[in-house]
Amino acid sequence: RKEVEQDPGPFNVPEGATVAFNCTYSNSASQSFFWYRQDCRKEPKLLMSVYSSGNEDGRFTAQLNRASQYISLLIRDSKLSDSATYLCVVNYGQNFVFGPGTRLSVLP
Amino acid sequence: EAGVTQFPSHSVIEKGQTVTLRCDPISGHDNLYWYRRVMGKEIKFLLHFVKESKQDESGMPNNRFLAERTGGTYSTLKVQPAELEDSGVYFCASSQDLGRVGDEQFFGPGTRLTVL
Numbered sequence: 001r002k003e004v005e006q007d008p009g010p011f012n013v014p015e016g017a018t019v020a021f022n023c024t025y026s027n028s029a030s031q032s033f034f035w036y037r038q039d040c041r042k043e044p045k046l047l048m049s050v051y052s053s054g055n056e057d058g059r060f061t062a063q064l065n066r067a068s069q070y071i072s073l074l075i076r077d078s079k080l081s082d083s084a085t086y087l088c089v090v091n092y093g094q095n096f097v098f099g100p101g102t103r104l105s106v107l108p
Numbered sequence: 109e110a111g112v113t114q115f116p117s118h119s120v121i122e123k124g125q126t127v128t129l130r131c132d133p134i135s136g137h138d139n140l141y142w143y144r145r146v147m148g149k150e151i152k153f154l155l156h157f158v159k160e161s162k163q164d165e166s167g168m169p170n171n172r173f174l175a176e177r178t179g180g181t182y183s184t185l186k187v188q189p190a191e192l193e194d195s196g197v198y199f200c201a202s203s204q205d206l207g208r209v210g211d212e213q214f215f216g217p218g219t220r221l222t223v224l
Binding site: 004032034042043044045046049087093094095096097098099100101 | 139141143149150151152153156163164167199211212213214215216217218
């Protein structure tokens with residue numbers, strides 16, 4: 001079993017749609033969770049950290065379920081500019097383990 | 109504030125040659141990480157420096173890879189001799205040491221290495 005798993009997609013959605021990504025991780029000792037966004041041929045950039053209580057940043061909502069070792073990202077009112085690969089990232093000790101990423105294409 | 113920078117942005121070399129990649133972290137960041145993404149695979153951890161010390165190098169694929177961070181500022185990653193399977197994008201990241209596990213890491217633009 002991979003340490004961090006994601007549905008690779010692609011998710012093709014129309015502008016304005018709501019889309020949700022899921023991620024599961026295998027190490028129950030992980031304490032830090034992040035969603036990074038990576039545009040084509042660019043570096044990963046932090047989208048948001050994921051907290052136990054869940055957190056929201058504008059159109060983006062992240063949730064963590066420690067019991068199920070599951071993280072989610074919800075994007076509301078999708079924009080064309082949201083098209084990218086979304087990487088689920090989990091710490092293992094001091095280091096990060098990346099999921100394979102989920103590709104999102106928002107279509108006009 | 110300047111972000112993480114990496115040099116070169118691209119490198120094309122022949123199998124058996126040597127290549128050295130450089131990373132300049134964000135000023136004041138004690139933690140420096142190297143990652144690699146090979147075609148079609150996820151980003152994989154290579155190693156982690158805290159200042160000039162190697163904290164964890166469990167991700168280094170073999171002894172053809174040598175990373176240094178003399179003086180605790182910039183870091184270099186040398187591949188010698190390069191093999192075809194070393195092709196990929198090498199990312200560097202840095203983070204502050206705020207005493208928490210897994211602080212946010214800021215990534216550089218990466219070096220795209222092609223070994224022919």
